[in-house]
Amino acid sequence: MNPGYLTLIVFVPLLGAIVTALMPKDNIRAIRFSAAGFSFIALVLSAIVWIRYDTALAGMQFVEQATWIPSLGIKYFMGVDGLSLPMVFLTTLLTFLAVLASWNIKLRPKLYFSLLLLLEMGIAGVFTSLDLLLFFLFWEVELIPMYLLIVIWGGQRREYAAIKFVLYTLAGSALMLAGILALYFYADPIVSGRTFDMLELAKTNYTAQYGAAFSSVVFFLLLIGFVIKLPSFPFHTWLPDAHVEAPTAVSVILAGVLLKMGGYAIIRINASILPQALQDWSYLLAGLAVVSVIYGAATSMVQNDMKKMVAYSSVSHMGYVLLGIAALTPTSMNGAVLQMFTHGTITGMLFLLVGVVYDKAHTRLISEFGGLAKRMPLYAALFVTAGLASLGLPGLSGFVAEFTVFVGSYLNPNMQLFTIIAAAGIVITAGYITWMLQRVFFGPLRFGDAIKESEHIQDVRGLEVVPLVTLLAIIIAVGVYPSLVTDLINTGVAPVMTQFVKAGL
Template identity: 45%
Template sequence: MDNILTLTIFIPLAGAVILLFLPRSAQSAIKITALIAALAAFAVSIPLFFLFDVSNPDMQFVERHEWIPSIGVYYQVGIDGISLFLVLLTTFLSLLCIYGSFGVVKEKLKAYMFCFLFLEMGMLGVFCALDLFLFYVFWESMLIPMYFIIGVWGGPRRIYAALKFFIYTMVGSVLMLAAIIYLYLHSGDITGVARTFDLFVIMANAPQTFALQAQMWLFAAFALAFAIKVPMFPFHTWLPDAHVEAPAAGSVILAGVLLKMGTYGFLRFCIPLFPAAAKEFVPLISVLAIIGIIYGALVSMVQTDLKKLVAYSSVSHLGFVMLGLFAFTTQAVVGGVVQMINHGLSTGALFFLVGVIYERRHTREIKAYGGLAKQMPKYAAVFMIVTLSSLGLPGLNGFIGEFLILLGTFQVNQAYAIFAASGVILTAVYLLWMYRRVMFGPLDKEENKNLKDLNLREWLVFMPLLICIVWIGVYPYPILIRITPAVEKVLMILK
């Protein structure tokens, strides 16, 4: 059991490698292999939740092996309460995405599944890596499969969207690379030991090693990479394009997991490594987050394309997460982490839902629908629950996160909290209005009169999501208890 994380990270890769040896025509063998790999990764990751030591705020399940000893690079992985749930979210959503793509993706199935499994490995690696070099390798290598998923299996403007996605992320990450190298070069300044990329060592020394000025620059280099990924206003423009053009499962994973890599990066690297700089950046980041919340919501309101609407809603939701993370109170930061998970579940579910009708009708225009509730009652019910979860109805998961964030933020800055709270109202407006236009009203379009309701495969995708949504909403305790110690540890560094 001591290499459970390594197993989780590399099982998808093993599956991907096996896929390479299958003939392209063996469609069902490809599907089964991919599904087994994703299922195995998920199954292996489940014990993490139960074996996790609730009282321990430190990294757990740590593994350390020499990788490139001459320059102090280690293969070092481990998780705390923050990354635990992101790992689970990744294995969970990847499994659903792979299963949900059956029958939807028909062209180049083998390459598609290969990309997804490779992507899953990269994402898991990002959340588990405790060595900056290792982290960067995973961070960058995950770009490749996502680029292909958008560019090959995407919509009409997929090439533009894929390129934009890649370039945006790349520009942010290369500066982070320079900052990582800089951290490495100074990693032994205080202790006098050999230079290393070991995150434990760097984290213990970085706050004292660098003066405020240097910290600010390093923070900015890291923050740019993460802010593009989140995406924070004004770096969000790649997101609607990428989402709209990506295939349904691609959007799910993009919104569900990839964006969290940005917020996770802030919490794991930016804040603990450069605490003094982080404090200086609070006003800027909070204001950008609030602009993101309100701007995202307003832009969502005027969208005519369902996917674009959900995409902009992500900008708004992730604004909440950022606001929470940079309020620096336990409640707000815990709320931010919970909200990362919630957003992954509910926005992931929303993209799946959009995928369901897109697959049947091949349009995402809101005005092409109307009255679907009559024709697809089960679909409408699922859509309702997910919408309510997304807008933060008490009793469902979204409420927990938003409430904690607003509560925690209010204690440090009431103005921020008030502005952000207005975003909650706007969210309700655009989501419910969208729901009304799609589901209610007369079923007057000929094409919609023969739509089939959810099939078994779709049920199997939505059921687990709904269970999680309700579970977190009703009984978040097992989650909060695991997140809180890790968050408090990060906040300790700031004091």
């Protein structure tokens, strides 16, 4: 029986946001526990869905369907498969951890936690909707809390960063809506019917019916919105701004799951519904991917601000996702999805770590730190492990994902050159991460202006450790035993690949 798990996962956070907003203003404990409680319920629900998901059966499960606007073929249609389930889990996990990480927030905590939960609702909705219109609504819903979270709790240039984020996303959404409507209007009336149902629309072969020009236009209308979110070069410039200005927990969600909406949507919509167009433009995508990888990594190298460095490293790492999608082999596609999942955990952890030190030293500049390993041993150990995971050390999850992407992409003879260049990105990544680790944790002690040589520096402790250790556990578990996730992802990627087989590619 299915008691509507997905609806609950999406709307329990909404309920939580409302309940949290209704809490008395001065009872901070109640506000915190309400936010933590509701996000924990959502986490438990998504864990249950993961456990009960039948990988042998594969396909869409936990499906919920109800008519909504029958005259237009709009449905309330939710379901998860191997593609979306890891993302849903990641969303609920990172939101819960984000709530813990912002436990001691001082400024307007009630509004803050409500918005965090609203954000969770929007993102979870994007990953679970199978109706394009519903998908689009959730895609827009996410925008408002994110804007407010940056603009109210952000850093110095928060208004600029928040508006940039909104304008980039809105521009993409406008094009995306046009693309969605084109899919809707031009769906084959016999095979698909007049519907926004993604699975039904995937039955229409747009390229065969309306030609390559038509499907290419629709493909790009959709793609631009998604690569802005991903973000891929040249649409990435909003990301470093948003990250630098956003508070720590918001950065975690932004990098951890918000970016994945882009990659997920490319696979779910572009690849599944317009496979031929994706094939036609795979060189362009691979090219963008390679530029993102190298450019993102090279830019990370010169950053002095740790947060900015992690932000640019996200551009680089999401490039691997795009490469995996563009290479169009089952293995590379698996790698892309796995990379999204592992990047969510690793980068989430890195942002949390940067946030910890920023809270203590009120600076994030690498040049202001040195020799922290001696004074904060646990912190250093966690940071180094996360850094190594990020640069792809075997045994940690980052390696598995990137390795799968490279192997899979190399299998496509047309993509070998792209793969080789992208692999060079690993070297640069290793360079900037180890260099940063060396400057911050070794050498003579420096800790901004906040603490003198003689003073005691508090290591990470208590509530700060919980999210870090949780993420670390996942990173190691997936690194050592990838089947935990890959078995699931495999079942999600397989149907996408049959779309390509069906289209005769």
